Structures are given as structure tokens and as C-alpha cells.
Amino acid sequence: MRRRSASPILILLVVISFILQCQLPPNPADPSNTSVELLIRNSLWLESNLSITDTVDKPIQIGLVINLPENIDSIKVSVKAEGKALFDTLFRSFSTSNRDTIWKVMSFPDTGYKLVSVVPYSKVVNLLPISAGITIVKKTSTLQPDNHPPKWSGNMLNVALNDTTRYELNLSPLCSDPDKDVLGFSISGKALPGDTIIDSLYKFQASTATIGKNSVELIASDPSGLKDTMELVLNVTASGTDTNPPEVTMLTPDKDSSVTNSESYVVDLLCSDASGIDSVYAVFNGKTTSAVLENGHYKISITGLVAGVYNAIQLTVRDKSTTALKTTKTIKIKYAQSFTITYNGNEKSSGVIPTDTGKYETGASVIVKDNTGNFTKTGFTFAGWNTAADGSGTAHAATTTFIMPAANVVLYAQWKIRTYTLRYNGNGNNGGDVPDDAVYDSNTTVTVSGNTNSLTKTGFDFNGWNTKSDGSGVILAAASTFKIKSDTTLYAQWIVKKYNLTIETPVNGTTNLSGIVSVDSAVVKSMTATPSTGYKFKCWRIVSGTALIADTTSVTTTVTLANGNATIKAVFACLTFVKQLSMAQYSGLLIKDVIQADDESYMLAGTISGGKGIVIKLDLNGDTVWTRTFIAEDISSIKKAINGCIITGDRDSKIDVSFCQLNGNQLWIYNYSQSGYYGSVARMTSDNGYIIGGSNSSITSSILVKTDAGGIHDEWSFKYSSCILSDCVQTSDGGYMMVGTTTRGANTCIIKVNSQGLEKWRDDFDSTIQGQGRSWAFSIENTKDGDCVIGGNSGMVNYGYLLKVSQAGQVKLFKTYPNASNIVSIQPLGDGYFVAGSTTVIGSGKSDFYVAKVNSSGAVVKETAYGTSGANEECTGMNLTNDGGCIMVGGNWVIKTDENGEVK
Structure with missing residues (x-):
């Protein structure tokens, strides 16, 4: 019999039946597998899904591990501390793979417990919230934590x-x-x-x-x-x-x-x-x-x-x-029923209130938390806790324990009003004291003290108070008010004292500071003095008050005021010099007289070998500007005239008068026609004419000639017997007064004439001078009170004298100078006189120049001699200078002094 194979259809049915009887393995992509897991990783890379600990400012990683993220719509992540949100965000974007992990790095600057909450949202599955805790402490442990196995x-x-x-x-x-x-x-x-x-x-x-x-x-x-x-x-x-x-x-x-x-x-x-x-x-x-x-x-x-x-x-x-x-x-x-503890700041103004997440059974022992979050209330200090906000409940001190009752407990912070100390600071004072410290309750209105204890600071004035020493804080004047909310120190405020520096208007110079200048105390102020022409700077002088002048002898210096107002001045002195003129082209120089001309130069007149007259012009420093010689012989005087000078001498036994301009040119020459008379003096008169005086010693006669302004035409002339003329001056009444001697070796002769030359009176004043037949008068000048002052000498006792007489011949003042051999020139000052002549008493021992400054009573203020030990030097003429000093001549010497007759 033929074997037949099984039908293919039958085999297929068997396979299908087998498949239907076997269950397939689970599908990993099933929505039920959707999940979100929370991980926390600290700075040591230790992980947990419940809690973790780390220190302040260390990186903490918060991780979301997501399975099947395609089923997740969004995930909300928040971090809270004591109910306050520190971080809150919503994640919406995820990976398209089956698993995704998201990390967020955070750090926390303060200590305490932080709660991390994760809420996933999904329309596909139901997912529960998850959470974990982070505890932040202050210091990192030096020991690694022990690791334990699961x-x-x-x-x-x-x-x-x-x-x-x-x-x-x-x-x-x-x-x-x-x-x-x-x-x-x-x-x-x-x-x-x-x-x-x-x-x-x-x-x-x-x-x-x-x-x-x-x-x-x-x-x-x-x-x-x-x-x-x-x-x-x-x-x-x-x-x-x-x-x-x-x-x-x-x-x-x-x-x-x-x-x-x-x-x-x-x-x-x-x-x-x-x-x-x-x-x-x-x-x-x-x-x-x-x-x-x-x-x-x-x-x-x-x-x-x-x-x-x-x-x-x-x-x-x-x-x-x-x-x-x-x-x-x-x-x-x-x-076992449990209860909570809640802490209440009770009107706190800042800081973090402690929290207690624990639950306690009735009868449990509970430790009260301290003020670990440094919470504060303005104007108060923390004073523990109480079960009642007003403090009427049960008090609990921080860190103590209490037994938990059968109810939730609220502990209210208790506040004690703060007291603050108000202090005062002298802020650099060097005298006095600050007001006493005082203690006040917080928020009390405080009245600011004044300078009650006489605070002082050299060079400064008190100017209230300030909360900062440098004045950058709150300005608080004395008697002002403020609410005290902290310990407060008030610093004295100082402003630099301002003083008045008065610079007197200088004489004979200028200063770059002038008048009244306001200067800050102890602040250095520069100043410069500039002398006028013919003067030199002498010194800075403090007139009143206290001032610090860095260098009183320097033209440019500084001045500082530290103790009040002060007055100073710049002192300028006359230019002074002593010069012996030596001119190679001239020999036998004998200078007789000197003036200061209108251009402030000095004009000297005298003679040289051969009897010729000479005029020398010097500048203010005594240096020669030019010289001029004249025909006139035996020059006796030089007097000031407008834009020039009048030089008197004689020529061919006749009076010779020349007008010399400032440039040395002779404008005119007057020669008296009658011979036998030599010239003594010529001066300008009030009508711009000239009075010319001379003498004939052989007949003991003097003559006065009044000329017109040109010095050409005589207006009148008179001769006066028994008098040898030395000097003559027009007086305040329009007349003239002559001085000289009666005869050689006789008495002083003083003659007063009217404006036409008629003699009014004459007198030798021997009872006053006590010359006993041996006295001379050499110089006469007007005084500001209308009298005349006369200088001469008494040969009997060999001293110089000063005689002041009125226009009527009345003696107003008589003074002798034992140290002077004679007085050849006298010049009135505002408060006295300059007298000049010769001396053998003071000086080198030989005949020297003599000059004295005397007061209005004739008393010597200062007397000085100038000369050398090897020769006789005698003064023959002296005149005032514009700077208040004088200039003297004699021989070939020229001496310029200051206002005291001194050369410095």
C-alpha cells in the first residue's frame, strides 16, 4: 500500500494551534511600564532617591530618570525651603528613545532642609508625585562617610x-x-x-x-x-x-x-x-x-x-x-496619635523661621529649636518662644525640652525691645570733652546734644555731628532729633576756622596780598613784596595778632594763621650806601653840598683842583650818571630848583650863580657886578625868582640880591654890615632870615628882613648859645609851624647846637650836642630833625661825619659817626631824601642813610 504524506494544511493548523496555546513575552513598550524616578547626587557623587546631605555652595545634581518618555506630557520640578520656593520649573521636552535622564545642577548658600518635589503629568498613565530631601550643613566633614551594602x-x-x-x-x-x-x-x-x-x-x-x-x-x-x-x-x-x-x-x-x-x-x-x-x-x-x-x-x-x-x-x-x-x-x-510643632516669627522682619517636619506623640520629649535662621525683628532682640504670641502662655527657651501635649503646638517668637547706646566722638579734638553716653529703647526719639563740654580742635570750629567721621553719613545738628534703631556713634564735625589777615598798605612798595584777606586756619598763604624805586625790602613785620611768617627777611615767603586774626606789613627801607668817589679825570675833589632832584637822582656840587666847580649826578644806588665842570670857583652850595638846581660860588671875586638842568646843561649864569663878594647861597623864592646871598669878609659885610625868575634882572639888593653870611631862607611871612657870624671868631649873627630886604631885627643869641664870642651859624631851614631852625657850633666848648626861633626873634628851642663838633646842616622832619656835621668824640677818634636824628624837643633818638681811622672826614652838606633818609657829603665821600641816619 502506498504511504501518503501529511497534508500541508494540516501541518499549518497544528502550528497555529501551538502558537495560540503559548503566551508571548511582555512588551517593554507597553504604557504600563511608563515611570519617572527621582535621583539626587551630592558633590561626592553619592546618590539617593530619598535624601542626601552636603555643604553650602556645593553642586547638587537633581536627576529625573524617565522610562518611556513618549508617554510623558510634562514634569514639574520644585525645590522649597520652609515653604518658600527656591526653584520651580516645568520640563516639556524629552528624548525620543525609550529612556531619558535629565540632570539639573544646583547649589544652596544657606543651611537647612530643602524639599525636592516631582509631579509627572501623563494622559496615558496615572503617575504619582515623588519627593526627596536635601540637607545642607555649614562645614564639610574631613572624614568620608562609611558605605554600607544594601x-x-x-x-x-x-x-x-x-x-x-x-x-x-x-x-x-x-x-x-x-x-x-x-x-x-x-x-x-x-x-x-x-x-x-x-x-x-x-x-x-x-x-x-x-x-x-x-x-x-x-x-x-x-x-x-x-x-x-x-x-x-x-x-x-x-x-x-x-x-x-x-x-x-x-x-x-x-x-x-x-x-x-x-x-x-x-x-x-x-x-x-x-x-x-x-x-x-x-x-x-x-x-x-x-x-x-x-x-x-x-x-x-x-x-x-x-x-x-x-x-x-x-x-x-x-x-x-x-x-x-x-x-x-x-x-x-x-x-499612636502624633502632633506637629509650628514656629511663628511673631512679626519678624527678616531671616528664616525654623521648621520642624516631625510628628510627636503625646508625652514625647521635644527639643525646642534655636534661632538658627537668624531671623530678626527691627528694634528687638530674640528672647525665646512662647505658646502665646503676647507671651501669656508657656515660655520655652531655645534648646530646652518640653513634653508634647495632645494637640498641635505653635511656638511664637518672643521679642524683647532692644536698647541702643548713643555715643559721641570728638573726632580729633584736642580740648574739651564729648557729651556723656546715653542708653535708649529702640525707636526712641533722641535729641542730639550740642557742644556741651566745650570741645575744641586747634584751627577748626565745631559744626555739629555726623554718623560718619568723614562727614559722609547723616548730618545731625545740635538739638535735632532722630529715632535710634542701632548702636550709634556721632562724630564731631569740624570746619576750618577762617581768620582775617590784614596787610597794611605798605609805604615805599607794594605787596601781592593787600587789604583784608580771609584765610583758612593753618593754611599756608604765599605773599611777595616789591619795593618802590629807591627802596629795598627790609622785612615782614607782625603788627598785631599771631602769625607764622616762614622767613620774615625774604621778599617772597608764606604766612599762616592758626590762632586768630592778625595784621602784618611789609617794611621797605631806604637804599643806603657809603661811597668814596674816585674819578681818574679829576683830582682834588671836594664836595660841598648835595640835593635830591625832581627826577630822584642825587646832585652833588663842589670843586676840583684848579678851583673849578663841578656837578656830579648819581643814581639811587650812588653810581655816577654824569659829571659837569663850571667856570665858577669855590662852590659853596647847591639848592633844588624846578627841573634843575641852583649852584652858588664865585668867579673873579664876584658872586657866581648857575642854573643847571637835570641833564647837566647850564640854562643861565648870574654874575654879581660888584667885586669883592663871594657867593654863599642861592634859593628859589615863592614867586619863582631867586634870593642870592654873599659876603665880603674884608669889610665884614653881607649882601642879598632878589632876581626875577630868569635870574637876570635884579629886583632889589641890600647890604648888611657886621655879618658874614652862611645861609639864607625865605620865611613864611614872605621875608627872609639870614644866618652867619659877625666877624671871624666872633658871635652868631641872625638877621630878619622883610620881603624887600629891609632889616627888621638882628640878634647873636649869645646868652642862649653861650659862645662867649666864639660861635657860628651855618644852616637855616623853615619849620612847619612857621619858625626857623638854625644849626651851628659854639667854639668855646666845641659842640654843635640847634636853635629854633620865631619870626619875631623869640627862642623856641635850644639844644646842644656834645658829641658833635659842629652842625653844618639841619633839616626838619615831621617829628624832629636830622642834624649833620662832624665829630671827634664818637667814631674813629679823628674827625668823622656826624649825623643824628632828634625828636621835636631836640633830644637825640639816634646818632652815628662815619669815617675811617686813617684820615679826617668832615661833613660839609646834608639834605633830606624822598625815602625819609638823608644824604651827606664832605671831601670825596657820599653817605646815604635810612630814616634813622643809619647805613644798612
Whole structure:
């Protein structure tokens, strides 16, 4: 018989039947596998999904591990401290792969507990929020923390299944890590057909191929590689042959009794059976509550626990066998009621209030927190806690303990009003004292003291107070007010004193500071003095007050005022010199008289060898400008005239008078026609004419001639017997007064004539002079009071004299000068006289120049002699200078003095 092969269709049907009888392995992309896990990693790379600790300002990594991110719409991540949000964001973009991990790096500048919350949103699956804690401390420990291996809750877990059961087990609740590390799970060795681990979820699909006892070694590993193992025994039986009740593993509670602080409790069971689990439920207080299956765990929510007692709860697990086999357990849960502690800042103004996240049973000992967040209230100091905001409740000091009552507790910060000290600082004072310190309650209105204790600082004036020493703070004047809110120091403020520096208007010069100048105390002020022509700077002088002049002898110097107003002045002195004229082209120079001309130059008149007259012009320094010689002989005087000078002498036994211009040119010459008379003096008169005087010694006769302004025409002339003329001056009444001697070796002769030359009176004043027949008068000048002053000498006692007489011949003053051999010239000053002549008493011992400054009573103020020890030097003429000094001549010497008759 012929064997036929099986039909292909039959073979296909057999294959399909086999496929239909076999279950496919689970699909990893199933939406039920969608999950979000929170990881926290500190700066030491230690990880945890519960809590972690690190120090301030260290990088903390917050990680989101997402499985099947395509099913996630968004994830909200927030970080809070004491209810205040530190970070809050929403992630919307994720990887397109099956797994995605997002890291966010943060650091925290302050200590304390930070709560990280993650809320995933999905339209596909229901995902629960997750959270973890971060504790930030101040200092980093120098010791690395000990690392501990993970630990399974048991060494073995038995599970009963039939050959059609799809089994799932969440491993995380079954294993813990003492270091709170994030654990990884894996299967050791060869996996069973149909089992796998995704994250912490173990999945197994039983089949006929796995009927029997199947042992799976599960490994839990921390990030450092430390491990622990647990044996999972899967007992798979064929469907319909189950005779064993369900296997039940208690996870929560892990023993028959437990304590909770809530009136509700969630029981967590692992249940397995070869026939499958039909129902899981609990009976409590007559109420049956069915379990909810979540990731292989059966969870039963129990509510209504009675506080303070153990509540008996009966658990029942039934399988799907035909005999409905069941396993029952009774657990006891005690509801130990717990309460919270809340801290209240009680109107704090800044800082962080402490928090206590713990829950405490009645009777528990609680440690009161301190002000670790440095919270403050303006104007107050922290003074512990109280159960009442107004302090009327129970007081609790920081770090002390109290027994928890049967109620939540609110502790209110207690505040004690702060007191502040107000201090005063002299800020550099060197005299007096500051006001006393004072203590005030916070926010008290304080009145600022004045300078009650006479604070002083050299060179400064008190100018109120300031909260900063440099014046950049708050300005507070005396008697002003402010509210004190902290310890306060008020610094005295000082402004530089201002003083008035008065610079007197200088005489004979100028200064670059003039009048009244306001200067700051102790501030250096520059000044310069400039002398006028013919003067030199002498010194700076303090007239009144106190001033510091750096160099009183320097033209340019500085002045500083530190103790009040002051008056100073620049003192200028006459140019002075002593010069012996030596002219190679002239010999036998004898200078008779001198004046200061209108151009301030000095004009000297005298004779040279051969009897010729000579005029020498000197500048203010005594240097020769030019010389001119004249026909006239025996020059006796030179007197000032307008734009020139009048020089008197004689020529060919006749009076000779020349008018010399300032440039040395002779404008005119007058020669008296009658011979036998020699010239003594010629002066300008008030009508711009001239009075000319001379004498004839052979007949002891004198003559006066009045000429017109040109010096050509005589207006009148008179002769006067018994008088040899030395000098003549027009008097205040328009007349003239002549002085001389009666005869050689006789008495002084003084004659007063009227304006036409008629003699009014004459007198020798011998009873006053006491010359006893031997006296001479050489010089006469007008005084400002209308009298005339006369200088001469008394030969009997060999001294000079000063005689002042009125126009009527009355003696007003007579003074003798024993140190002077004679007085050849006398010149009135504002407050006295300059007298000049010769002396053998003071000086070199031989005949020397003599000059004295005397007061209005004739008393000597200062007398000086000038000469050399090798020769006789005698003064023949003297005149005042514009600078208040005088100039003297005699022989070939010229001496210019200052206002005291001194050469410096």
C-alpha cells in the first residue's frame, strides 16, 4: 500500500494551534511600564532617591530618570525651603528613545532642609508625585562617610504560580540601603524563559516549560558596587492541579503588629498561587476592604483606626482553584496619635523661621529649636518662644525640652525691645570733652546734644555731628532729633576756622596780598613784596595778632594763621650806601653840598683842583650818571630848583650863580657886578625868582640880591654890615632870615628882613648859645609851624647846637650836642630833625661825619659817626631824601642813610 504524506494544511493548523496555546513575552513598550524616578547626587557623587546631605555652595545634581518618555506630557520640578520656593520649573521636552535622564545642577548658600518635589503629568498613565530631601550643613566633614551594602528584607521569597500566570514584582520595597543610595537590580546567571527586570520591576511569564520549582537569584547593588542577594523561588504548577492555599508575604507591616501615627494605614502584601489570586481583602470593624493590585503588590487601605489601642485587622487571600483555597492572617495596628510643632516669627522682619517636619506623640520629649535662621525683628532682640504670641502662655527657651501635649503646638517668637547706646566722638579734638553716653529703647526719639563740654580742635570750629567721621553719613545738628534703631556713634564735625589777615598798605612798595584777606586756619598763604624805586625790602613785620611768617627777611615767603586774626606789613627801607668817589679825570675833589632832584637822582656840587666847580649826578644806588665842570670857583652850595638846581660860588671875586638842568646843561649864569663878594647861597623864592646871598669878609659885610625868575634882572639888593653870611631862607611871612657870624671868631649873627630886604631885627643869641664870642651859624631851614631852625657850633666848648626861633626873634628851642663838633646842616622832619656835621668824640677818634636824628624837643633818638681811622672826614652838606633818609657829603665821600641816619 502506498504511504501518503501529511497534508500541508494540516501541518499549518497544528502550528497555529501551538502558537495560540503559548503566551508571548511582555512588551517593554507597553504604557504600563511608563515611570519617572527621582535621583539626587551630592558633590561626592553619592546618590539617593530619598535624601542626601552636603555643604553650602556645593553642586547638587537633581536627576529625573524617565522610562518611556513618549508617554510623558510634562514634569514639574520644585525645590522649597520652609515653604518658600527656591526653584520651580516645568520640563516639556524629552528624548525620543525609550529612556531619558535629565540632570539639573544646583547649589544652596544657606543651611537647612530643602524639599525636592516631582509631579509627572501623563494622559496615558496615572503617575504619582515623588519627593526627596536635601540637607545642607555649614562645614564639610574631613572624614568620608562609611558605605554600607544594601539589604534584602529576607533571604528567600516563595511564590506559587500556575503555568499561565503573568507575574510582576516591584523589588524596591523589598530591599533598602542604609546610606539611602539608589539601588540597581539584576538577575544573577542565566535568566528563566520569560523573566526580565526593568528598573526595579521584575516580570515573569509562567508557561508549561517552567512547571516546577524555578530558582532566580536577584542582586541589589549600590553605586559603589556593594551587593546583596535574595532567592526568588517560583513554584509553577499545571493548571487545574492546585491543592495549596495562596502564598502570602507581608511587606507592610513586616510583622504581626505595628504602630502608626495616622488613623489610616496601608497594608502591603505579596500574594501568589498556582491557580492565581482571586481576591485579597481585609475585615476591620465589620467593614470589608478589597486590595488594589499595583506592580505585583496588593495594597489595602484601612481607615478609622481607633487611637491609643491595637486595632485587629483580619486579612484574607483566596485563590482561583475550584476549592477556593484561602490564606488568612490577623495583624494588629496601634494608632499612636502624633502632633506637629509650628514656629511663628511673631512679626519678624527678616531671616528664616525654623521648621520642624516631625510628628510627636503625646508625652514625647521635644527639643525646642534655636534661632538658627537668624531671623530678626527691627528694634528687638530674640528672647525665646512662647505658646502665646503676647507671651501669656508657656515660655520655652531655645534648646530646652518640653513634653508634647495632645494637640498641635505653635511656638511664637518672643521679642524683647532692644536698647541702643548713643555715643559721641570728638573726632580729633584736642580740648574739651564729648557729651556723656546715653542708653535708649529702640525707636526712641533722641535729641542730639550740642557742644556741651566745650570741645575744641586747634584751627577748626565745631559744626555739629555726623554718623560718619568723614562727614559722609547723616548730618545731625545740635538739638535735632532722630529715632535710634542701632548702636550709634556721632562724630564731631569740624570746619576750618577762617581768620582775617590784614596787610597794611605798605609805604615805599607794594605787596601781592593787600587789604583784608580771609584765610583758612593753618593754611599756608604765599605773599611777595616789591619795593618802590629807591627802596629795598627790609622785612615782614607782625603788627598785631599771631602769625607764622616762614622767613620774615625774604621778599617772597608764606604766612599762616592758626590762632586768630592778625595784621602784618611789609617794611621797605631806604637804599643806603657809603661811597668814596674816585674819578681818574679829576683830582682834588671836594664836595660841598648835595640835593635830591625832581627826577630822584642825587646832585652833588663842589670843586676840583684848579678851583673849578663841578656837578656830579648819581643814581639811587650812588653810581655816577654824569659829571659837569663850571667856570665858577669855590662852590659853596647847591639848592633844588624846578627841573634843575641852583649852584652858588664865585668867579673873579664876584658872586657866581648857575642854573643847571637835570641833564647837566647850564640854562643861565648870574654874575654879581660888584667885586669883592663871594657867593654863599642861592634859593628859589615863592614867586619863582631867586634870593642870592654873599659876603665880603674884608669889610665884614653881607649882601642879598632878589632876581626875577630868569635870574637876570635884579629886583632889589641890600647890604648888611657886621655879618658874614652862611645861609639864607625865605620865611613864611614872605621875608627872609639870614644866618652867619659877625666877624671871624666872633658871635652868631641872625638877621630878619622883610620881603624887600629891609632889616627888621638882628640878634647873636649869645646868652642862649653861650659862645662867649666864639660861635657860628651855618644852616637855616623853615619849620612847619612857621619858625626857623638854625644849626651851628659854639667854639668855646666845641659842640654843635640847634636853635629854633620865631619870626619875631623869640627862642623856641635850644639844644646842644656834645658829641658833635659842629652842625653844618639841619633839616626838619615831621617829628624832629636830622642834624649833620662832624665829630671827634664818637667814631674813629679823628674827625668823622656826624649825623643824628632828634625828636621835636631836640633830644637825640639816634646818632652815628662815619669815617675811617686813617684820615679826617668832615661833613660839609646834608639834605633830606624822598625815602625819609638823608644824604651827606664832605671831601670825596657820599653817605646815604635810612630814616634813622643809619647805613644798612
